[in-house]
Every structure is written in C-alpha cells, then in structure tokens.
Amino acid sequence: MKAIVITQPGAPGVLQGQERPVPVPTAGEVLIKVMAAGINRPDVAQRKGNYPPPPGVPQDVPGLEIAGIVAECGTEVSRWKKGDAVCALVGGGGYAEYAVAHAGTCLPVPEGWSFVEAASLPETVFTVWHNVFQRGRLKKGEHFLVHGGSSGIGIAAIQLAKAFGAQVAATVGSEEKCQACRALGADICINYKEEDFEQVLAAEGVDVVLDMIGGDYIQKEMRLLKAEGRLVFINTMQGATAELNAMDIMRKRLTLTGSTLRNREKEFKAGLAAEVEREVWPLLKNKQFKAVIYKTLPLQEAAEAHRVMESSQHIGKIMLKVE
Numbered sequence: 001m002k003a004i005v006i007t008q009p010g011a012p013g014v015l016q017g018q019e020r021p022v023p024v025p026t027a028g029e030v031l032i033k034v035m036a037a038g039i040n041r042p043d044v045a046q047r048k049g050n051y052p053p054p055p056g057v058p059q060d061v062p063g064l065e066i067a068g069i070v071a072e073c074g075t076e077v078s079r080w081k082k083g084d085a086v087c088a089l090v091g092g093g094g095y096a097e098y099a100v101a102h103a104g105t106c107l108p109v110p111e112g113w114s115f116v117e118a119a120s121l122p123e124t125v126f127t128v129w130h131n132v133f134q135r136g137r138l139k140k141g142e143h144f145l146v147h148g149g150s151s152g153i154g155i156a157a158i159q160l161a162k163a164f165g166a167q168v169a170a171t172v173g174s175e176e177k178c179q180a181c182r183a184l185g186a187d188i189c190i191n192y193k194e195e196d197f198e199q200v201l202a203a204e205g206v207d208v209v210l211d212m213i214g215g216d217y218i219q220k221e222m223r224l225l226k227a228e229g230r231l232v233f234i235n236t237m238q239g240a241t242a243e244l245n246a247m248d249i250m251r252k253r254l255t256l257t258g259s260t261l262r263n264r265e266k267e268f269k270a271g272l273a274a275e276v277e278r279e280v281w282p283l284l285k286n287k288q289f290k291a292v293i294y295k296t297l298p299l300q301e302a303a304e305a306h307r308v309m310e311s312s313q314h315i316g317k318i319m320l321k322v323e
Helices: 041-047 115-119 122-135 152-163 175-184 197-201 217-224 246-252 266-279 281-285 299-311
Strands: 002-006 015-019 029-038 065-073 085-089 098-102 106-108 143-147 167-172 188-191 206-211 225-233 255-258 293-298 317-321
Touching: 002 299, 015 299, 029 085, 029 115, 029 122, 041 299, 065 098, 065 115, 065 122, 085 098, 085 115, 085 122, 098 266, 106 266, 115 293, 115 317, 122 152, 122 206, 122 225, 122 255, 122 266, 143 152, 143 197, 143 217, 152 167, 152 175, 152 281, 167 175, 167 197, 175 188, 188 197, 197 217, 206 217, 217 225, 217 246, 225 246, 266 281, 293 299, 299 317
Parallel strands: 143 167, 143 206, 167 188, 206 225, 225 255, 293 317
Antiparallel strands: 002 015, 029 065, 029 098, 029 317, 065 085, 085 106
C-alpha cells in the first residue's frame, strides 16, 4: 500500500510517499480501507520530532483520524463487518491507503456525510468532548472561551458549546476568521491582533476556558475565570510555564486541568467514543453541527497540507483524500 512516511524529523518536505505492507488487525481491531484522513497539529509536532507516537502504532506514519470502509475484522470484533463505512480515532498510521483501528474507537459515518467530512470528526470531536464537557464540565448557560476559534478544535468547540446552551467567546487572528466563528455560533469573537481578550471579557468573566496557547495567556485566563471556573489545557503553543498565584486559585476555587488523548488506554478511548456517539452524533443528524473543510488535497500532497497547516491561514479542517 502507499503510505506517507516521516523520513526524518524536519520541515514538511520530509514527508515522502513509500510502499508499506498492509497492516494486519489484531483480535480487537478492524482494518480500514482509508478514503480520507484529517491533518492535525499533533501530526506537525510528530513530523518535527517533538511528539513521539505511543507503542503499538506506526512510528513514522502520521495521522490520527480517518474515514473509510472496513476491509477486515479481528476475531473479537462483533459490531462491525466488512463493507461498513466508519470513521475512527487512531494512534497513528492514518496517512495511508489502509490503517488499523481499535473497534471501540470506530463510529459510523453520519448519514449524508462524505468520507472527507467524516474524517474531520474523530480527533477534534473526541478532544473537545473530553476536555470541554468531561474535564471542563461545561453546562448550559455558562460562559465559555476557546482560543484558535477557526482551527479544527475551535470550530468543533464553538459548535458543541453552543449546541449545549453555553455562551461562547472565541479568539482568532483576523476579521475573516471572526466572521466564520460568528457564523458557527460564537456570541463574541475577538481579533487578538487588535483587542485584548481579557479586557473584552472582563465584565462578564468566563466559567470554562479551553486553552491551546499557554504562555502569557494563562495569567489572563486565571483573572477572567469566575468562582468555580475551570481552565483546561490541550496544548501550549506559546509556552508551558507561567507564574500563578495560589491564593487566586483558593479564593475562587478554580480547577486547572488538561489532557493529551493519544497516549490514553484503548478502553478509555472506547468509552469516550461511546459517549460521543450518544451525545454528539444526534447533533450531526439534526444538522446542529457541520463539517468545515478548508482544503482537501490528495494523499501524496501531505507535505503541502502541512505547509497550509503551519501557515495558520486556514479556517476549518485540512484533509487528505485517498484516491
């Protein structure tokens, strides 16, 4: 099969097409003929040598979310059968013509959705559901802030928070991106190049923050959080350290938490998938959540897809289509 391989850590050009054996599913896995795969920031970090994959997955083939057709089932797989259309969260190996996935992390392609649209869901929706709703405990009527509102994570967070009744604020880097976030349901969108989000939101405050930035944003978020507020980290693109005042945490009874999804146990991911299917999949059917695809490129142009990702000009997901 054709696969996109990280030949060495470095710039996008290190992503090269190679022939690889078709993987063999274990007892609890399915083999998927990949029709589409999503591009995510962790793929870029892995390409640069900064995010090693967990044991048991391809070490040099990136790709965390796919959609396609079940080609083979392991002996312990009962839900899926050959020919089923699924999307799946995988630990790696998604940039290829075939990939294996744990059966529990597969979900049916939503009715009326293309493979490209379905492949844009698993990494972002699983991440947002776990961090915003499970760890962040976002509730109806609360005020929610997400940074990078036009990113894959951002567009998922805005739509899901709004669907479950929250007041949503987002930060982005241009007016065009602000317009896109408002169209998805954001009540407030702040161009961080022109306004300070802390000043804009100071009067109302926020209950939950989804932070992928870190750095000097952390102190601002701590000041913005209301009593019982929750700050949830999923990345630290501008730095992982900050000076915190423990008295503020105690006085407002704040919760600071965060997670990475890739290295979690397959049982955890399967449980998360089941909750996502129960809580989120009905929104897709009711058109309360839509895919936002910025650009779709053929598999062999994965390097260009990474260049687009790193330009940060995109609004929505960057996808690979397997011919």
